[in-house]
Amino acid sequence: MTGPGPGTDAGSGTLAYDETGRVRFHASSVADRNQPVFDAEWQRRAFGLAVALSEFGHYPWEDFQRELIASIGSWQDAPDDARGRWEYYQHWVTALAAVIARHRLLDDGYVNPEDRRRPIRPGSR
Amino acid sequence: MSEPFSYPDDREEASAAQVRALEALLIEKGVITSTTVDKVLGYFESEMTPLNGQKIVARAWVDPEFARLLTSDTPTAIAQLDLPEGMTGAEGEHIAAVANEPGVHNIVICTLCSCFPWPVLGLPPYWYKDPVFRARAAREPRAVLTELGVPLSEDTEVRVWDSSGHSRWFVVPTRPAGTEGWTEGQLAELVTTESMIGVALAKQPSAT
Numbered sequence: 001m002t003g004p005g006p007g008t009d010a011g012s013g014t015l016a017y018d019e020t021g022r023v024r025f026h027a028s029s030v031a032d033r034n035q036p037v038f039d040a041e042w043q044r045r046a047f048g049l050a051v052a053l054s055e056f057g058h059y060p061w062e063d064f065q066r067e068l069i070a071s072i073g074s075w076q077d078a079p080d081d082a083r084g085r086w087e088y089y090q091h092w093v094t095a096l097a098a099v100i101a102r103h104r105l106l107d108d109g110y111v112n113p114e115d116r117r118r119p120i121r122p123g124s125r
Numbered sequence: 126m127s128e129p130f131s132y133p134d135d136r137e138e139a140s141a142a143q144v145r146a147l148e149a150l151l152i153e154k155g156v157i158t159s160t161t162v163d164k165v166l167g168y169f170e171s172e173m174t175p176l177n178g179q180k181i182v183a184r185a186w187v188d189p190e191f192a193r194l195l196t197s198d199t200p201t202a203i204a205q206l207d208l209p210e211g212m213t214g215a216e217g218e219h220i221a222a223v224a225n226e227p228g229v230h231n232i233v234i235c236t237l238c239s240c241f242p243w244p245v246l247g248l249p250p251y252w253y254k255d256p257v258f259r260a261r262a263a264r265e266p267r268a269v270l271t272e273l274g275v276p277l278s279e280d281t282e283v284r285v286w287d288s289s290g291h292s293r294w295f296v297v298p299t300r301p302a303g304t305e306g307w308t309e310g311q312l313a314e315l316v317t318t319e320s321m322i323g324v325a326l327a328k329q330p331s332a333t
Contacts, residue, residue: 037247037248037249037250037251040137040141041141042140042141042144042145044166045144045145045148045162045166046140046144047166047248048162048163048165048166048169049144049147049148049151049157049162051165051169052157052161052162052164052165053151053156053157055165056157056161058156061290062290065238065240065290068238068239069237069238072237072238072256073237075256076256084136086255086256087136087137087140088239088251088254088255089140090136090140093140093143093144096144096147097143097147100147100151105151105154105156106150106151106154106156110154110156112155112156
């Protein structure tokens with residue numbers, strides 16, 4: 001999973017530019033053959049989970065997005081030698097865990113949106 | 126971009142295990158069912174694809190009134206077409222189109238994360254999420270476009286659209302010359318995902 005350059009392993013650390021610093025797309029990224037979107041099933045399921053929970057009203061998408069931006073931002077702000085290889089979906093998983101915790105989806109007593117008749121905690125969103 | 130050592134695969138394995146655990150817990154707690162994620166993924170993978178964007182652009186190329194509505198009220202315009210149900214779900218209500226025109230080229234990025242108009246373009250290509258691409262396209266879009274094979278003349282203005290939770294942009298590329306009288310179906314074939322992100326032009330008729 002550590003392809004060294006273009007034409008190898010899209011999405012798992014291969015940067016969108018080649019050894020000379022020029023931007024170059026992975027061969028699969030042109031002419032609409034922009035797959036694979038996911039390198040592994042866990043990435044696909046992480047994506048599906050985050051979207052599904054938002055679509056079914058467990059949190060507004062913006063709340064997930066805020067966590068994603070925070071995780072990506074902290075990676076980008078870290079020194080080169082203090083951060084791991086860029087892996088987009090690891091940020092996605094971090095954000096997913098954070099938004100699930102923040103909205104207490106796994107707490108005892110959590111009530112699904114479709115079962116809520118009135119706000120459970122006045123003042124909360 | 127030296128990498129002193131490769132990172133162990135256990136980081137990847139840890140992420141995979143964390144996702145499995147989260148889904149299992151959410152099912153156990155009754156927050157979702159065992160089929161929820163597959164249903165959502167199935168919908169994304171079968172219905173939310175660039176084919177929708179291709180049809181939208183092709184209609185805009187043949188129908189000036191639709192083209193005007195598309196850039197002024199994108200969701201209303203999209204609702205006029207016979208596209209899969211749910212175009213306004215999955216953040217579709219925030220989709221906004223910008224059109225290339227003589228002297229203006231548009232490019233879409235997301236500087237903070239990876240916002241993308243899923244219902245019309247599907248999931249973003251991997252490079253769209255890349256930190257280097259995101260930073261460079263914001264800082265020097267003209268240079269990046271040149272490297273990608275879209276050299277623009279000095280008098281062409283480059284407009285960079287930063288997608289966000291509130292606006293998920295896509296580009297209506299310029300209709301290629303030599304396509305007079307083409308059907309929408311034929312025209313749609315010329316519209317690539319890359320051209321709707323603004324990092325390419327629509328295909329030329331001779332290239333198909």
